Amino acid sequence: MQQTHRKTDPPQRCELLVIGAGMAGMAAALFAARRGIDTILVGESSEIIFASGLMDLMGVHPLAQKRVWHDPWAAIRRLCRDLPAHPYAHIPEAGIRRALETVFSFLESAGLRYFRRPQRNCRVLTALGSEKITYGVPRTMAAGVQVLERKKPCRIVDIQGLKGFSSRLIVRARHRSWPGLDAARIVFPGMQDRTEVYAEQMARALEVPRQREELARVLAPHVKGVAAVGMPAIFGMYHSDAVCRDLEQRLGVPLFEIPTFPPCVPGLRLKEAFERRLPELGVRLITGKRVVSADVSQSNGFAFGVGDDLAVAADAAVLASGRFLGKGLWADRRRVRESLFDLPVCQPDSRRRWHRRTFLDSRGHPLNRAGLEIDARFRPLGTGGRPVHRRLYAAGSILAHQDWMRAKCGSGLSIASAWAAVEAFIRERG
Ligand SMILES: Cc1cc2nc3c(=O)[nH]c(=O)nc-3n(C[C@H](O)[C@H](O)[C@H](O)COP(=O)(O)OP(=O)(O)OC[C@H]3O[C@@H](n4cnc5c(N)ncnc54)[C@H](O)[C@@H]3O)c2cc1C
Incomplete structure (x- = not known):
C-alpha cells in the first residue's frame, strides 16, 4: 500500500531496503522476510510484466558456440570454470538450488505452480514458432513441453483480434x-x-466460471483428434492453474499456454503474486515510486529519499535496479553510469567497443556485460577495488560479466544473486 508521508515526517526505518521491484528485488525481499529481516521494498511497476513468466536458469554457454545445455547445473559448473567473474561463480550450487526452490514454493503458495525437472531444462514453443530453452515453466504451459518433445499431433488456436499471436504463423514455422x-x-x-x-482482459474474464463455460463451448469443435491444444497465455490472472484445469476437464484434452508478446499475462501473474503475498510475510511495499537519493556517508546505515515525499533509513540495502529498461543503468554519449549511487560501472573503455559489427553476433555485445563488479559477498566495488559500503549489496541484471538474455539465465541469476546478497547481509550482521 502506498504511504502519504512527506520527507519532513520522520523516516520509515527498516533493517534492509530493497531497491527495485523486478525479479531480483522481489526475490531479495522474499528471502529477507523468510529470515525475519525487517524489509522495505521500493520499486516502480517492474519490467517483470514484460517477462514471459518462464524461469530460465542456464541454457547457453559458450555464447560464441551457441551451445545449448539440457542439464542447467552442468552448464553452470562449466560457466563458472570458464568465466570466474560471472556472478554465478560466487554462489554455491546448493544456494542456487535452495533459492530457486524457495521462490517456486512461494509462488505455489500464491496459486502459481511451476513445472520443472530437477536436472533438466525444458523447451517451450514461442509465439514466433521457435523453441526456447528454459528451466521452470508455469504449470499452464507444461503440456506444451511434453507434446513438443514428442511432436504429438497438436492444434494451436489463436483468437480473432489478438495482435502478435498467429496460429498459422506458428504452424508454418514448424x-x-x-x-x-x-x-x-x-x-x-x-x-x-x-x-x-487484449490478453489481459481475456485472462481476467476467464476467472469467471460462466466465461470458461462459454470458451469451452467455442473451443469444443477444435479439440478433436489431437493430443493437446495450445493457446495464447490467457488462462486467468489469479488462479491460472485452476482455470486451466477447469477448461481441460470441460474439454477432455490437455491445454497449454504459449507466451504472447509483452506485456505478457504470466509476467503480470508473477508481479501480482509477489505484490499480494510479500506484505503477508511482513515486507513493506512502496510501489510506484523510485528511490531518488541515497546518503551512504553514515558508516552504520543509509538515508534514502523515495519519490517526492518519503524518507527511509535502513541498516543495509540491496540494489536490484536492473539495467537500461528499468533505468538502473543509463548511458550518455561516452559512458554507462549507475543511476542512484553513481557506482563505478565495468564497461568497455570506449563507446566504439559497446557493440559488435553485426547486431546478431552470437557472442553478444560487450555492452550487455557491462554492470557492477562485486566482491564475493555481492557488494559493489568502488574505484579502488574495495566495497563501496560494508552493507550495500547488488543483485540481478545490473551485475557485470553476464549476458542473461543470450545465456538464458535471467530469472535464475536474479533469484540466486538476491539470495546470495541477503545471506551475505545476515552473515555481516552477525
Ligand atoms: C521482455 C523480457 C522478457 C523476459 N523473458 C524472460 C524469460 O523468458 N525468462 C527469464 O528467466 N527471464 C526473462 N526476463 C528477465 C527477467 O524478467 C528479469 O528482467 C531479469 O531477471 C532481471 O531482473 P532484475 O530484477 O535484475 O531487473 P528488472 O526486471 O529490470 O527490474 C529492476 C526494477 O528496478 C526498478 N528501479 C530502477 N531504479 C530504481 C530506483 N532508483 N528506485 C526504485 N526502483 C528502481 C526498475 O523500474 C525495475 O522495475 C525477461 C525480461 C524482459 C524485459
Missing part, C-alpha cells in the same frame, strides 16, 4: 519438424464485436 501441428482460430466469447482484443 511444418517441417512437427508435421502433426495444425492451426485454428476462434472468436473469444463476448468480444465478437471488437476489432482488437
Whole structure:
C-alpha cells in the first residue's frame, strides 16, 4: 500500500531496503522476510510484466558456440570454470538450488505452480514458432513441453483480434519438424464485436466460471483428434492453474499456454503474486515510486529519499535496479553510469567497443556485460577495488560479466544473486 508521508515526517526505518521491484528485488525481499529481516521494498511497476513468466536458469554457454545445455547445473559448473567473474561463480550450487526452490514454493503458495525437472531444462514453443530453452515453466504451459518433445499431433488456436499471436504463423514455422501441428482460430466469447482484443482482459474474464463455460463451448469443435491444444497465455490472472484445469476437464484434452508478446499475462501473474503475498510475510511495499537519493556517508546505515515525499533509513540495502529498461543503468554519449549511487560501472573503455559489427553476433555485445563488479559477498566495488559500503549489496541484471538474455539465465541469476546478497547481509550482521 502506498504511504502519504512527506520527507519532513520522520523516516520509515527498516533493517534492509530493497531497491527495485523486478525479479531480483522481489526475490531479495522474499528471502529477507523468510529470515525475519525487517524489509522495505521500493520499486516502480517492474519490467517483470514484460517477462514471459518462464524461469530460465542456464541454457547457453559458450555464447560464441551457441551451445545449448539440457542439464542447467552442468552448464553452470562449466560457466563458472570458464568465466570466474560471472556472478554465478560466487554462489554455491546448493544456494542456487535452495533459492530457486524457495521462490517456486512461494509462488505455489500464491496459486502459481511451476513445472520443472530437477536436472533438466525444458523447451517451450514461442509465439514466433521457435523453441526456447528454459528451466521452470508455469504449470499452464507444461503440456506444451511434453507434446513438443514428442511432436504429438497438436492444434494451436489463436483468437480473432489478438495482435502478435498467429496460429498459422506458428504452424508454418514448424511444418517441417512437427508435421502433426495444425492451426485454428476462434472468436473469444463476448468480444465478437471488437476489432482488437487484449490478453489481459481475456485472462481476467476467464476467472469467471460462466466465461470458461462459454470458451469451452467455442473451443469444443477444435479439440478433436489431437493430443493437446495450445493457446495464447490467457488462462486467468489469479488462479491460472485452476482455470486451466477447469477448461481441460470441460474439454477432455490437455491445454497449454504459449507466451504472447509483452506485456505478457504470466509476467503480470508473477508481479501480482509477489505484490499480494510479500506484505503477508511482513515486507513493506512502496510501489510506484523510485528511490531518488541515497546518503551512504553514515558508516552504520543509509538515508534514502523515495519519490517526492518519503524518507527511509535502513541498516543495509540491496540494489536490484536492473539495467537500461528499468533505468538502473543509463548511458550518455561516452559512458554507462549507475543511476542512484553513481557506482563505478565495468564497461568497455570506449563507446566504439559497446557493440559488435553485426547486431546478431552470437557472442553478444560487450555492452550487455557491462554492470557492477562485486566482491564475493555481492557488494559493489568502488574505484579502488574495495566495497563501496560494508552493507550495500547488488543483485540481478545490473551485475557485470553476464549476458542473461543470450545465456538464458535471467530469472535464475536474479533469484540466486538476491539470495546470495541477503545471506551475505545476515552473515555481516552477525
Ligand atoms: C521482455 C523480457 C522478457 C523476459 N523473458 C524472460 C524469460 O523468458 N525468462 C527469464 O528467466 N527471464 C526473462 N526476463 C528477465 C527477467 O524478467 C528479469 O528482467 C531479469 O531477471 C532481471 O531482473 P532484475 O530484477 O535484475 O531487473 P528488472 O526486471 O529490470 O527490474 C529492476 C526494477 O528496478 C526498478 N528501479 C530502477 N531504479 C530504481 C530506483 N532508483 N528506485 C526504485 N526502483 C528502481 C526498475 O523500474 C525495475 O522495475 C525477461 C525480461 C524482459 C524485459
